[in-house]
Amino acid sequence: MTSACGETDKLLAMICQPAEVLGHVNIPSHVRFWGIDSGIRHSIGGADYGSVRIGTFMGRKIITSMASAPLSRMLSSEKPPQQANGINYDECEDSVELLEAEASLDYLCNLSPH
Structure with missing residues (x-):
């Protein structure tokens, strides 16, 4: 979803089930995000x-x-x-x-x- 619908420097607001995009949220410059991909x-x-x-x-x-x-x-x-x-x-x-x-x-x- 994010690769198809996402925008640079914005969060993709969505409902996962069913897949429904709600919009985009600007990310303040002082906010950091970390993620871990399990690979599974x-x-x-x-x-x-x-x-x-x-x-x-x-x-x-x-x-x-x-x-x-x-x-x-x-x-x-x-x-x-x-x-x-x-x-x-x-x-x-x-x-x-x-x-x-x-x-x-x-x-x-x-x-x-x-």
């Missing part, structure tokens, strides 16, 4: 789905750990440098609450596998 072809009803789901949650743990590192650096320093490690802290100044929420991602743990 599967359907949501197949036996490989459990493996993909386990891999997804393992990846989630890695991503939240890495995503929380900039937040830890921001909160541990009284006055961080204006830009370090590719992060412009002036742009993120108003985003500490969002970073905290996204670093925890606890809401994903409540998703049912079906």
Whole structure:
């Protein structure tokens, strides 16, 4: 879907089942996205789905750990440098609450596998 309907520097808002494109969302310059491709072809009803789901949650743990590192650096320093490690802290100044929420991602743990 994204290769056919997506646009550069925008998120594709969609409903997966049935496949329905809702539109495109601009991505702010200070927002970063990470993803992990398991490489496993599967359907949501197949036996490989459990493996993909386990891999997804393992990846989630890695991503939240890495995503929380900039937040830890921001909160541990009284006055961080204006830009370090590719992060412009002036742009993120108003985003500490969002970073905290996204670093925890606890809401994903409540998703049912079906």
